[in-house]
Amino acid sequence: MSRGFSHVLNSSPLQPGDTQLIVNNVSLSFGGVKALHEVSLKVQQSEIAAIIGPNGAGKTSLLNCISGLYHPQVGEIRYRNGKEHILTSLKPYQIAKLGVARSFQNIELFKHMSVLDNLMLGRHVHLKSSVFSGGLFWGRAQREEIAHRKFIEDIIDLLEIEAIRKQQVGTLSYGLQKRVELGRALALQPSMLILDEPMAGMNAEEKEDIARFILDINEEHGVTIIIIEHDMGVVMDISDHVIVLDFGSVIGDGTPDEVQRNPQVIAAYLGESKHG
Amino acid sequence: MESGVFHSSYQADMGLRPTPLMRIRLIVVLVAAVVFPFFANNYQLTLANQILIASIGAIGLNILTGFTGQISLGQGGFMAIGAYSSALLVINLGVPWWLSVLLACVITAIVGGFFGLPSLRLKGLYLAIATLAAQQIIEWGIIRSPLTGGVEALVVDPPLLFGINLSRDFNFYWLGLILLIGTVLFAVNLFRTKVGRAFIAIRDQDIAAEVMGVNVFRYKLLAFATSSFFVGLSGALLAQYRTIVSFDRFTIETSITYLAIIIIGGLGSVSGSIYGAIFMTLLPAVLTNIGSALENTIPQMAGLIPFVRKAVFGLTIILFLIFEPEGLAKIWRDIKDYFRLWPFSY
Ligand SMILES: Nc1ncnc2c1ncn2[C@@H]1O[C@H](COP(=O)(O)OP(=O)(O)OP(=O)(O)O)[C@@H](O)[C@H]1O
Ligand SMILES: [Mg+2]
Numbered sequence: 062m063s064r065g066f067s068h069v070l071n072s073s074p075l076q077p078g079d080t081q082l083i084v085n086n087v088s089l090s091f092g093g094v095k096a097l098h099e100v101s102l103k104v105q106q107s108e109i110a111a112i113i114g115p116n117g118a119g120k121t122s123l124l125n126c127i128s129g130l131y132h133p134q135v136g137e138i139r140y141r142n143g144k145e146h147i148l149t150s151l152k153p154y155q156i157a158k159l160g161v162a163r164s165f166q167n168i169e170l171f172k173h174m175s176v177l178d179n180l181m182l183g184r185h186v187h188l189k190s191s192v193f194s195g196g197l198f199w200g201r202a203q204r205e206e207i208a209h210r211k212f213i214e215d216i217i218d219l220l221e222i223e224a225i226r227k228q229q230v231g232t233l234s235y236g237l238q239k240r241v242e243l244g245r246a247l248a249l250q251p252s253m254l255i256l257d258e259p260m261a262g263m264n265a266e267e268k269e270d271i272a273r274f275i276l277d278i279n280e281e282h283g284v285t286i287i288i289i290e291h292d293m294g295v296v297m298d299i300s301d302h303v304i305v306l307d308f309g310s311v312i313g314d315g316t317p318d319e320v321q322r323n324p325q326v327i328a329a330y331l332g333e334s335k336h337g
Numbered sequence: 338m339e340s341g342v343f344h345s346s347y348q349a350d351m352g353l354r355p356t357p358l359m360r361i362r363l364i365v366v367l368v369a370a371v372v373f374p375f376f377a378n379n380y381q382l383t384l385a386n387q388i389l390i391a392s393i394g395a396i397g398l399n400i401l402t403g404f405t406g407q408i409s410l411g412q413g414g415f416m417a418i419g420a421y422s423s424a425l426l427v428i429n430l431g432v433p434w435w436l437s438v439l440l441a442c443v444i445t446a447i448v449g450g451f452f453g454l455p456s457l458r459l460k461g462l463y464l465a466i467a468t469l470a471a472q473q474i475i476e477w478g479i480i481r482s483p484l485t486g487g488v489e490a491l492v493v494d495p496p497l498l499f500g501i502n503l504s505r506d507f508n509f510y511w512l513g514l515i516l517l518i519g520t521v522l523f524a525v526n527l528f529r530t531k532v533g534r535a536f537i538a539i540r541d542q543d544i545a546a547e548v549m550g551v552n553v554f555r556y557k558l559l560a561f562a563t564s565s566f567f568v569g570l571s572g573a574l575l576a577q578y579r580t581i582v583s584f585d586r587f588t589i590e591t592s593i594t595y596l597a598i599i600i601i602g603g604l605g606s607v608s609g610s611i612y613g614a615i616f617m618t619l620l621p622a623v624l625t626n627i628g629s630a631l632e633n634t635i636p637q638m639a640g641l642i643p644f645v646r647k648a649v650f651g652l653t654i655i656l657f658l659i660f661e662p663e664g665l666a667k668i669w670r671d672i673k674d675y676f677r678l679w680p681f682s683y
Pocket of ligand 2: 166
């Protein structure tokens, strides 16, 4: 049983429905490979936006542009967080400070750290202590650790990972690691949460848990979520907004119903299944 | 038994010494360290002082290499900066020895931070080569500079505290012990708060760290500076203890010895740094003693000792890398785990 979340999880100042993220005409290529081609889209506050598309369509590349890991040759990405920021000219750590938190397709946890420390690292941008106050662990640094530990314990409750909080992350099962990675992103107190295939490689039951957490985070706390997911059942179930990428281009953008009826999307998916 | 320990508040849970057994062990070690000099002869005290100095330097290197994952071959050079800064401040500017030690730490931190700049672009072996360049530049600077006396040794007046000569073995021991305890406490605290966690995160997954909001480049420089502060401290202490500073104590060989210390002791382990320092200080001493004991029966032994020492040294490193990459700290953990569940361990 959860004892309820006592902190504010969502750090976005926007109202539900406000435009939060604007991807404007973004093109990205690696040498000859066009990963993204004139991609434009918008994401609104408090929606769950799913990005779908065949393997190699450019989904992860798009997320990497949003979090500042890739730099598109053309176009820009704007983010509203009270003020408007141009993400495409910021560094990843600066984007994190705006509250854009994410998980990775291939788990990228800090393997040798405990679950608690991984989550505490998620609090990095909110912590103030320096080398000196940290090394001397006097006053503020200690009070700060305790205060933020409370936030982390709320997330641990929310994700139901109480039993493993002190374990070293590298020793956990794949499914639990995925869950810890979600927790680390939540620890940032996100204004937008980006999840790259958070359910990949999971069985039906594990998927259901993660879907429940995602809905909880979105509905209870109002956090905007961008999710890449291959399981169409899950996508159509949980998302408000679906964006379809194919060969780096947006070929569908709308509600789950609209997208399912889009002939181009149907063709792309049929094409994929034909090729196996 | 250490099992079944629960803490009722987060504060207690985050305490440094969470279990009674650990507290007892710590007290035993501290008492032994305090009693030791009253029973030790001068030779043993010299070894102990070498261990204290090496431990501080090894913790410094471990902060950078073991915890932050930035391999450094510049340890000898950074120690030299500490040693020469302290000595020259005393000799040329008449700065009190204790202030010269503090300033030497700060100067080494700045120099270390500067030589950390290549870590913006370089990782792993490439960074190691860049720090090797730092080592060579510093050595070259010391040999060439008119200030340092070049290849001639610098002689410093013995450090005095209320008239007590701290360079005497028995007296220095207390200074070294207090500073080592301070260094240990600092390092242990650092790695359970924001900055230290960011260091470890950079080692484990630098891209994820950056995406979670860590300014990776800034923190790498901070790791270089923090590490060098303590490396500088160990260099400065060496200068004050020996009262003689010469460049040949700070060559690339020193850098490699310190890497061996933290590999054998345990990368990313504060206590491991000390185990490694003890091991690497006592190993040559033990070998030398065995050698001279055998000298009467096997006369050729005398000439062979230096080679045997080098071979054992190299072999130890290789064996640790192959069989126990996590070092003595891990072996000690395993022993503790074994006895924690004893007699039900299997
Ligand atoms: N760092 C990179 N260097 C070179 N090419 C890349 C890089 N990242 C992505 N690509 C290429 O860009 C294209 C899009 O890749 P991306 O990973 O974005 O696809 P995806 O939609 O996430 O696929 P999947 O469903 O398999 O995860 C692919 O052709 C890929 O090979
Ligand atoms: Mg992908």
